[in-house]
Amino acid sequence: MGVSLSQVEDLLGVLLIPEQVPNHLTLGRWVQDAARQAGQVLKALDPACAAWARVQTLALDEFFFGGDRPW
Secondary structure (H helix, E strand, O other): OOOOHHHHHHHHHHHOOHHHOOOHHHHHHHHHHHHHHHHHHHHHHHHHHHHOOOOOOOOOOOOOOOOOOOO
8 A cells, every 4th residue: 555656746735835735756755765764774673573573563654454453
């Protein structure tokens, strides 16, 4: 599941005045920068989680479907 840059642009167009809506290229750069930062976090988080036997599934900020839930 995800949202395309065009969809983000459209959503921001609803929320912001037209002059404040970032263009497609700017949104793309923001997403790329965030992906780089997330990659750095995952480099540290993945081995730490793998070393901790109790972590089987971790979804920090994504909609997550599946897995066994106790409720």
